[in-house]
Amino acid sequence: MPGGQPGPQRATERASALSEPARAYAELADGNRRFVSGAPRHPNQDAEHRAAVADGQHPFAVIVGCSDSRLAAEIIFDRGLGDLFVVRTAGHIVGPEVLGSVEYAVTVLGTPLVVVLGHDSCGAVQAARETAATGTSPGGHLRTVVDAVLPSLRRATAEGVDDIDGIVDIHIAQTVEMLLGQSPVLADAVAQGRCAVVGVSYRLAAGGVRPVTPVPAGAATLDVPAAPDGPAAPAAA
């Protein structure tokens, strides 16, 4: 194979380093810090690594993220080929295809961490908020997206939360609960300690990610210092 495979010892070390949910979470946190600080390493994006992972994948995290074009997982977590198993829908809504994709990664590939990735100013959440306020649903299949977010809107209302980013946090937590509630396979993996599910929120302007739900025990915090992108950085549109 061109480029060769990683040495067996190195591969074993890497697998063992990333096999625990907490280590996987710390790996994401490290990558996000590099991204925020403007010093990404762009790991695992070279031709040698591409060839090395061609025969099989062992991603250390599943990302269930919003489709927003500013939320590219490999970029914001500074990772490369074979690292992240990514499932994206507008507003990170969860349906059968999403559940099946997550279960594939967790049970077949043995991925130890599932991260629900939402973000501030999420358009899907804003659309659901408008629907809740006006009673007018959008047409076409966009309605499916809005309808899937509406339970989070109702929960936010019940909890007295009405700012958009507070609603986003609730929607992220709701998505975590939905994954666990609708996938006994995933819930079993979590109960056995083989996997963890964490909800995080990304800030579009600053680039940092913060946890919205509890992180795996022993994991370094994912809280990222204020982004060095200048005090003039505008709030996300």
Ligand SMILES: [Zn+2]
């Ligand atoms: Zn979004």
